[in-house]
Amino acid sequence: GNSVTQMEGPVTLSEEAFLTINCTYTATGYPSLFWYVQYPGEGLQLLLKATKADDKGSNKGFEATYRKETTSFHLEKGSVQVSDSAVYFCALREYIFGTGTRLKVLA
């Protein structure tokens, strides 16, 4: 069946460090892939998405590339800020979410 696996957290980084959060998926066909972010006390909001193989989604300095050959959609950011501290969810198709990865960025 369809599923998403993302790296467990928490991930703790210093400000301006490089971020990678791994996400792999299992699915048939060519599903859309998403990254959502949840700030403390709030609902999820879309960070970026990709709808076909080799697409790169980007937003607010975050990027993720849809890799069909490795069934992956890893989230990256070159220089994190304290304000990026949140929980990040990888998602597949319409309603299949990973377990979330908590990111904490220290000043």
Add this chain to the structure above:
Amino acid sequence: NAGVTQTPKFQVLKTGQSMTLQCAQDMNHNSMYWYRQDPGMGLRLIYYSASEGTTDKGEVPNGYNVSRLNKREFSLRLESAAPSQTSVYFCASSVGLAETQYFGPGTRLLVL
């Protein structure tokens, strides 16, 4: 523009009590969803409605019922609450299935 609204924000119930969580969206979206979020489990889909007049079970539907009252509103009912239903509940909507979802702020439910 309110987006997705949920009521109540917080609720405490005793085991066996019933309640309805309300959700409304003003974006003219066709699809709506109910999730629960538990520590270490991520989001799990309870029920969804692909379009007005249809509802389908998600991953964890037991103990819940839903009503798609109209295009705007999608309610979730707990008929006899159990401690295992203590969770944070999120409603979401999207233009259609597989499209970007927009989430409400959540309802924190505690069942004693």
